[in-house]
Amino acid sequence: MATRYWIASLPVQSSATSLWSRLQESISKNSFDTPLYRFNIPNLRVGTLDSLLALSDDLIKSNTFIETASHKIRRQIEDLEKVSGILSSSLTIDGVPVDSYLTKFVWDEAKYPTMAPLKEIVDGIHLQVAKIDDDLKVRIAEYNNVRSQLNAINRKQTGSLAVRDLSDLVTPEDLVTSEHLITLIAVVPKYSQKDWLSCYETLTTYVVPRSSKNLHEDNEYAIYTVTLFNRDADNFRTKARERGFQIRDFEYSSETQENRKQELEKLVQDQESLRSSLLQWCYTSYGEVFTSWMHFCAVRLFSESILRYGLPPSFLSVVLSPSVKSEKKVRSILESLCDSSNSTFWKTEDDGNMGSLGGDADTHPYVSFTINLI
Numbered sequence: 001m002a003t004r005y006w007i008a009s010l011p012v013q014s015s016a017t018s019l020w021s022r023l024q025e026s027i028s029k030n031s032f033d034t035p036l037y038r039f040n041i042p043n044l045r046v047g048t049l050d051s052l053l054a055l056s057d058d059l060i061k062s063n064t065f066i067e068t069a070s071h072k073i074r075r076q077i078e079d080l081e082k083v084s085g086i087l088s089s090s091l092t093i094d095g096v097p098v099d100s101y102l103t104k105f106v107w108d109e110a111k112y113p114t115m116a117p118l119k120e121i122v123d124g125i126h127l128q129v130a131k132i133d134d135d136l137k138v139r140i141a142e143y144n145n146v147r148s149q150l151n152a153i154n155r156k157q158t159g160s161l162a163v164r165d166l167s168d169l170v171t172p173e174d175l176v177t178s179e180h181l182i183t184l185i186a187v188v189p190k191y192s193q194k195d196w197l198s199c200y201e202t203l204t205t206y207v208v209p210r211s212s213k214n215l216h217e218d219n220e221y222a223i224y225t226v227t228l229f230n231r232d233a234d235n236f237r238t239k240a241r242e243r244g245f246q247i248r249d250f251e252y253s254s255e256t257q258e259n260r261k262q263e264l265e266k267l268v269q270d271q272e273s274l275r276s277s278l279l280q281w282c283y284t285s286y287g288e289v290f291t292s293w294m295h296f297c298a299v300r301l302f303s304e305s306i307l308r309y310g311l312p313p314s315f316l317s318v319v320l321s322p323s324v325k326s327e328k329k330v331r332s333i334l335e336s337l338c339d340s341s342n343s344t345f346w347k348t349e350d351d352g353n354m355g356s357l358g359g360d361a362d363t364h365p366y367v368s369f370t371i372n373l374i
Contacts, residue, residue, distance in 0.1 A: 002321040008368040009305040009315040037103040039317040073286045080279040093287045143274045161221040187246040203239040206232040338366045
């Protein structure tokens with residue numbers, strides 16, 4: 001599927017049909033690998049020249065905003081499909097592939113009445129896309145919030161023993177808790193295990209001999225239990241820290257364990273639910289934004305063509321998708337079919353070379369701008 005298209009218009013001198021035939025013939029002969037289609041724009045309400053000139057400034061800004069919104073939703077779809085393990089497929093608009101919707105564009109009269117002022121159509125499209133863009137931000141924030149909570153839990157369960165949650169590594173049987181005794185959890189660097197085993201009994205006075213047991217190791221640390229008198233706990237923490245051992249605060253609670261398990265399960269379910277609903281919303285919203293964008297492009301091409309070629313409207317609008325190596329050749333073909341004397345604002349002594357209003361950076365004696373689908 002092509003992802004980069006030109007939408008262009010050429011001034012009609014005699015017949016749109018004959019101009020279309022000449023363009024088809026030239027493209028076929030000189031750039032046969034360039035797809036070419038008619039871009040059918042209905043007779044829209046022109047309004048006044050002043051209104052068209054004022055609208056042209058809004059068109060440039062709005063096009064950037066709408067195009068960005070379209071790409072943002074498309075990227076979100078790709079990310080969600082990847083995370084969900086869904087095989088990415090071509091996006092469709094009501095069952096029609098995106099590129100086919102563009103190359104076989106049909107104006108939606110019910111949604112965008114042709115007798116409505118152009119500014120009203122453009123403002124309506126901008127407001128619709130802005131609402132979808134705002135909704136996307138809210139939905140992504142909600143989804144990312146749950147993801148962040150899950151990631152935080154996963155980091156606690158998979159990180160270093162110095163920081164991770166120990167509740168799945170320490171059992172009630174590992175702990176001694178009574179009126180006078182307490183079991184502490186020590187985090188010992190792996191290279192210091194011999195040092196720990198040789199000194200923990202003498203760090204303070206009231207340590208139970210041979211009470212230290214290795215519970216778990218990772219690449220950096222090992223965790224050991226040590227049992228001592230309650231009244232000596234704070235002093236032991238201080239002495240252990242001085243020797244490079246960390247005493248982790250830990251209290252086993254079956255209720256807390258169960259609550260954490262339920263919280264994790266709920267977060268996993270919430271993430272899956274939000275991901276699924278966000279993906280379905282993106283599919284629908286992408287279609288809405290893309291159809292709005294194509295109607296916007298039709299209004300843009302129409303208004304720029306009127307400003308370029310004058311009234312009454314008499315131009316041929318087309319969609320092309322030249323390869324990079326064919327661009328210069330196709331530009332030359334379009335220019336050869338364009339009578340620049342009919343371009344109202346083309347190379348006048350006062351205005352200079354104005355090119356396409358809000359179109360490509362390069363100037364041409366015809367209206368042209370680029371659409372990037374991704």
